[in-house]
Amino acid sequence: MNITDCKTTLNLHECANEMYQLIAELYPICRSITGNGFRETLRRISKRIPLTVHEVPTGTKVFDWTVPREWNVRDAYIKNSRGEKIVDFHKSNLHVVSYSVPIQQKLSLNDLKAHLFTLPDYPDWIPYRTSYYKEDWGFCLSHKQLLAMQDDTFEVCIDSSLEDGYLTYGEYYLRGESTDEILISCHACHPSLANDNLSGVALATLMAQELSKLTLRYSYRFLFIPGTIGSITWLTLNESKVRNIKHGLVVTGVGDQGKSTYKKSRRGDADIDKAAMHVLKHSGHEYDIIDFFPYGYDERQYCSPGFNLPVGCLMRTPHGRYPEYHTSADNVGFVKPFALADSFSKCLSILHILEHNATYLNQNPKCEPQLGKRGLYQIIGGQADRKTQEMAMLWVLNLSDGCHTLLDIAEKSGINFNTIKNAAYILVENRLLNRS
Numbered sequence: 384m385n386i387t388d389c390k391t392t393l394n395l396h397e398c399a400n401e402m403y404q405l406i407a408e409l410y411p412i413c414r415s416i417t418g419n420g421f422r423e424t425l426r427r428i429s430k431r432i433p434l435t436v437h438e439v440p441t442g443t444k445v446f447d448w449t450v451p452r453e454w455n456v457r458d459a460y461i462k463n464s465r466g467e468k469i470v471d472f473h474k475s476n477l478h479v480v481s482y483s484v485p486i487q488q489k490l491s492l493n494d495l496k497a498h499l500f501t502l503p504d505y506p507d508w509i510p511y512r513t514s515y516y517k518e519d520w521g522f523c524l525s526h527k528q529l530l531a532m533q534d535d536t537f538e539v540c541i542d543s544s545l546e547d548g549y550l551t552y553g554e555y556y557l558r559g560e561s562t563d564e565i566l567i568s569c570h571a572c573h574p575s576l577a578n579d580n581l582s583g584v585a586l587a588t589l590m591a592q593e594l595s596k597l598t599l600r601y602s603y604r605f606l607f608i609p610g611t612i613g614s615i616t617w618l619t620l621n622e623s624k625v626r627n628i629k630h631g632l633v634v635t636g637v638g639d640q641g642k643s644t645y646k647k648s649r650r651g652d653a654d655i656d657k658a659a660m661h662v663l664k665h666s667g668h669e670y671d672i673i674d675f676f677p678y679g680y681d682e683r684q685y686c687s688p689g690f691n692l693p694v695g696c697l698m699r700t701p702h703g704r705y706p707e708y709h710t711s712a713d714n715v716g717f718v719k720p721f722a723l724a725d726s727f728s729k730c731l732s733i734l735h736i737l738e739h740n741a742t743y744l745n746q747n748p749k750c751e752p753q754l755g756k757r758g759l760y761q762i763i764g765g766q767a768d769r770k771t772q773e774m775a776m777l778w779v780l781n782l783s784d785g786c787h788t789l790l791d792i793a794e795k796s797g798i799n800f801n802t803i804k805n806a807a808y809i810l811v812e813n814r815l816l817n818r819s
């Protein structure tokens with residue numbers, strides 16, 4: 384079975400349900416850029432795909448960065464003077480600022496306030512905060528919780544550890560016919576946040592599962608990494624493999640109800656950019672294409688000038704453009720199965736183009752070959768289809784001069800890649816076209 388068969392037979396509804404279930408399963412785990420939550424997440428993904436788990440020691444130099452100490456948290460709370468827990472890590476892991484150093488202390492409300500974070504505009508939501516690269520501690524809580532706190536002596540406890548350990552990441556390499564690779568990368572370092580991090584994790588996992596059943600032209604490399612430091616670490620340790628990466632996608636934020644967004648690679652005109660734009664343009668849905676900018680997710684590292692890899696980013700509403708982003712409102716209910724299905728389908732269509740895109744040569748380049756005598760004007764049923772199919776054949780014949788790929792021809796003609804690809808396959812069968 385190849386990717387075309389997969390595209391036509393795949394049950395997207397079932398696929399979305401599986402993604403949704405995986406998101407719900409991973410949601411309660413307290414993840415950070417290092418630590419046992421990340422390991423547990425990889426362990427659950429490993430039940431679905433054969434991940435290789437890498438452990439990189441604290442202190443390892445990775446380009447201009449250093450692998451940080453490993454952070455783990457067991458408990459965190461704020462108690463009032465009556466001994467009541469008014470903020471409890473076990474109710475939401477967002478309550479503790481990620482990478483908080485351990486603390487056990489009694490404080491007045493005033494002194495405590497310097498360590499409290501809320502969202503006054505969304506008084507029911509808990510913000511998500513981190514302090515990875517500065518030793519600090521803090522609590523995130525709803526603004527309502529803060530307003531309910533009266534002057535008192537509070538007992539604060541963060542039972543965490545920040546010590547030498549490892550940075551953990553997961554990798555799945557799927558061998559295709561060629562050693563040329565397509566990279567699929569997602570970050571898996573956020574605690575209970577569903578769209579930001581887990582939707583990308585679920586899409587990458589299910590995509591790996593589906594692709595592993597197929598005969599593939601490209602090899603695929605799936606990375607489940609902590610954001611920023613994970614891609615920097617991978618690039619440092621795998622610099623020799625980078626030249627195999629011919630196309631790549633960072634997938635993140637693919638489960639919200641917003642329209643699909645594709646952020647171009649730094650190159651801007653890579654095949655991945657053309658393929659993604661083609662798929663969105665022909666999807667029949669609203670979409671956004673944005674140029675590369677040096678902020679966002681791990682595409683920042685893959686597209687740093689020393690690598691400049693053809694890696695774009697597939698998402699729905701960009702980070703920071705929806706109020707639920709980095710808050711407790713980015714929960715399992717915020718992610719929609721129909722949006723996951725749609726993102727999965729678009730991602731598969733992009734890979735489908737890359738798998739089939741190639742340059743062909745017209746074997747009868749002097750004037751048009753006579754298609755009628757070969758029966759090529761009736762090859763596909765349906766009048767409207769037939770007209771498009773004929774046009775597709777004429778476009779393919781005319782532009783198959785060794786300088787245009789099928790995707791270029793699809794773009795020039797305004798005809799869907801699938802139709803162009805099918806026309807090319809028919810012309811090959813009729814010896815009018817050869818793979819260049």
Ligand SMILES: [Zn+2]
Nearest residue numbers: 573579580709
């Ligand atoms: Zn995030």
